[in-house]
Amino acid sequence: MDLSTLGGQFLGTIPLGDIVLYLTTFNLFMFGAALVFTAIIAMSRTESQVEAEFGTLNEREKKVSKDEFKIRRFLSIVCGLATAGAMITGDLFNFTLFVCLIGIVNIGIVAAVKEVDVLDSAFQYGIIAMIATLPLFGGAASILATTGTISLLELVNIPTSAFMLFSSILLFIGVAGESGVAPFFATKAEMFRTAGSPFLVIIHLSSLLVIVRIIEILLIINKPFGI
């Protein structure tokens, strides 16, 4: 199999020692999308939520305070960059580290709020993220053990074995937990009820893009049987 069957035209590599980043149309598109969103987030201010108060005619405005704004913006930018990195990395372990970074930063973005429910879901998400390090690193390490390499550019040429399939399932569960997707999205959806949309979007962006990317990686590791 060839990387270009999955991602379209192969555009080149960026070697950093054993870690080789590579670009295909697909990776480049997602990399660009992550960067564009990050750039816009870096210069956006947050919205404020205006809600009617119950029983009176007053309204209540929920705003992001300056302190909170600064830290959350910082973490969102880091998250955006990490997402962009995860899109083009060509090394399995590097990818898992990017995902971990995304996970921890996502928790941090909502950790600065004051709503108990939001904090609660951030905490539960954090617990999942911690549990998920087991399948994440464990999966990557098992792939290393059974193939002798963790470079995706090499893994593409190695035929699939049952253990590789198992490890890649582990890897997938790890990524799912770390980025908080289906059906574990529920913890995450609660986190979005707070104010500060530019920061929340990066949480969502990172998890969706990472999921798209992990599907590509799964297909790289497990050569489907049709081929």
Added chain:
Amino acid sequence: MFDIYVYFYTGVLLVILGSIATAIGPGVKDPIVRTLNTEIPSVGVSLILLTYNHTIALLTFIAATVIIMMILLRAIVRMEELGAEL
């Protein structure tokens, strides 16, 4: 060469025993008992690292365990202080 297996299987024993103790051991309703019990598997993991001669990782692991323990103890003490019912 028999030494390696002694290290390894002692480690394995400690890890499994310790993690079972942490999960369902006596008195684990008390968080501090649970935290103390996690020390057993961590020593077991240290022995497994020693088996493979991952000594630098072992050094880091020893230091990290202490730090993790401190963080957990702080959380436990604080929760108790708050009287939090989770």
Added chain:
Amino acid sequence: MKLGRIWNSLATPKNIPKLFSIILGLVLLTGFIVPLTYNDHQLYPRPTPQLQISEKDPLAPYNRGGIPLEEPGIVKAQYPQFALSEGMVTGYLSPIAIGVSNTTLYFGTSIYSSPGGLIDEILYYSRGFDTILESSILMMAFVIASWVALHFTMRRKEE
């Protein structure tokens, strides 16, 4: 409507870690059935455990050959073509480390974790990008924890 109630309970944050751990546990259980394979042609292989220390090598267990600043040590990297001074870090020993290695037989770990050595080569050179990430993970976690601590959880003396 029982199905509806199950669906609703799946949307409660408190149950999600439990659900996740159950699913993960089931997958791990299948790991006991799957035939494990180990490819012994690995990157960066190491000698048999305890072999170097038994041979009274002062640099055990990380001795990978090479002469400091002159000759690279032996490494089996994934892409040697992308690492031009490959093996040099592995072969390097700082002056203090050389001094220590001449005095005692049992300080190999310290010697090789001081600047230079195989692990440093992997951590900083051939897989340096990983180290950037892991240190930034630590940094981010610390930023989060310290922010929360400074603003919420720690006692503040307003003076």
Added chain:
Amino acid sequence: MAVLEFINITYVSAAVVIIGSVGIIALPKPIDKVIMFGLLQGGFIGMIAAARYLDVAMAAAIFDPISTVILLIGITKLDEIRKKKQKQTQEEGFLV
């Protein structure tokens, strides 16, 4: 002879480690557990020394008292808090 062969530093340390861990599990009071934890750590350091990595053993030996002290701090603090709480509830009980 066969018994004596097992009396070397590796086996003895392994035995100490296992005794320590069983002690930690079995003893109910945190303070007792800390003492058994010392035993566990001692055995562990012995095993590292048997593998002849003296520097690692040294570091482990230095971290041993640190972790013990941290544990002690935590336990005493927790004890204090629990006592205080008990007192409070008792006082409240008197008031009622």
Added chain:
Amino acid sequence: MTASVLVPTVVSPEVVSLYIPAIFTGLLVGLIGLLAISYQKNDLHALILTDIVSLGMLILVAAVGTDLAEALILPGLVVELAEILAISEILMSREMRKMDKTVELIPLPLSFNMEILDTAPTFLAIILIIYGAFLSGFTGGAIAGGGILFYVLSKMTRGVPSNTWEGVAGASAIAWCLWIVGFLIFFVAPSYWLLALFLAAFGIFIKVAFKVGLIGVIGREEFKKDKE
């Protein structure tokens, strides 16, 4: 000393024979931790139990038994440490919000008469910092940081001004930038690899040591906020 003793071509048969038991141990430990999490009812206990799960992860990685595996254990350790730190903080913050005791809460001060707290900290801390400085890198950072943590935890006068805090955190961020520079030098100018090595090793060392040291300050529960 022959080259095959230094670096063999294939992984030694002992390690290969240990692979399956090691993986099974890792899986079993993970399984026990997960089961425990799935029936616990208390969030704090879940936090403690995740520690067990990540020990399983360490075993899985270590079982590969190569130098690469060892280099991969370190990130795993760091991630575990970092996440426990952040999440425990969030847990506390949540509980304090729930209790609505944000201001009135005054934690008990450290008030014991332990002999060891008067004499040991300085001594141990100095040893650990010197040893950590010699080791450099992550390992050294963790060890020296452990020393600083212990010292700070048991010795420091009450209340840390926030400026000090920010200063130390800033210094560690600068050290992190040094490391990035070192990393770039490795690839941009490979002939200066020695400089890069030292930048990287000590950048990480300073960063990790300072960060871990500050955790000790968190442990003191006291904090003096400057007037703004």
Added chain:
Amino acid sequence: MNLMADILLNVTVAFFVGSILLGLQRKVMARIQMRPGPPIIQHMLHTLKFFIKETVFPRTAAMPFYVAITIILCAIWVAAVIIGPVTHGPLLLLFAIFAIHKIVEHNAGSSSGSPYGKLSCVRAVFSAAAELPLFAVLIIVFIQTGTMDLNGIIAYQAEHGALLFTLPLTAMIFIVLIISKSYYYSPLNITLARDIVSGFETEHFGTLRGFIMISEAIAWYMLLWIFLTVFLGALTPIEYLIAMVILTAIVGLINAVTPILNPNHSVMTEVTLAFIGIVGSLLMIFFL
């Protein structure tokens, strides 16, 4: 033909056909509910109308983001047209575009500060949990055909017959996806459900709304286009048109006669269907 001209042409066709189809869907639903219904070109007229209306920005909006999001929305769907009908690129990219569409939906909702938008935003996150697995059926297509390239898939179908018949469950899942993406009173589309006014679009006015509606039209066209191309193979434009009209009418019929599900149930329905579909298809691939 010149690539730029090709892109322009396809985007224009996508917009016009898409908006007429959306109008048709409303018409079909209206007739089922015994109403005369709006003219078929109503959706397009709306779109054009918004371009000549005054554009106002809410005081509470997150500023550059609030505007940029509409442009991003337009850009990704134009990109989708380029990848799909123009260059026949990889399917995985369309998957990526779909993921980004969810993000845009999310952020369009939250950036205005309106509670309705916020609800829609939370639901967008929630429904992403269900719609992404649905979209993952494209992976099954990949497993069956061995290629992600649209040209390759078309060639495969020319040789082996339409995938609609070899992978019926997958096609069924994709139709569920189409229903969950359809605009008016869909039982599964919780982000645009009418209980939260217009969902994420509520607070976008004037030109911005115009852009959103253009993207909607293109998105609808592309969704149908992907379905037809992946499951039926190469069609002539007129066949595409007829098939799209039929699909839209079916979707309109379904939307008109089904109740709107609550968010949890909608998501779980989709997840359950996706699970059945994916597992079923995999079983069919490997055991038949």
Added chain:
Amino acid sequence: MDQIFYLIYVLAFVIGSIIGLVLSYKKYTEPFIRKNIDTAALVIAIIGWVLALNFALIPVIPYYISITVGVFLIAMVIGMRPGYGRYETVIGFAVAGIIWILRMVLS
């Protein structure tokens, strides 16, 4: 080249509908109540459908022009005010369809 024609058809359809809508609003001021058939619309519909479906009958004009005109006329009737133009469309389609079938059968 095909796609340009389809674009033109779609455009013709859109413009036709808009014109039809505007004209029908001028012509009928009340909502749809009368059920009688509008002759002008009927003629337009029949011509449109015949042109669109049976372009081969008029070889003098290039097919795309006749289809464009046909689609334009069809759209004028379809696009009329809600309720209006339905019967006309159906009749026009039926007539054109019959012619088409006859043509298929005869040739």
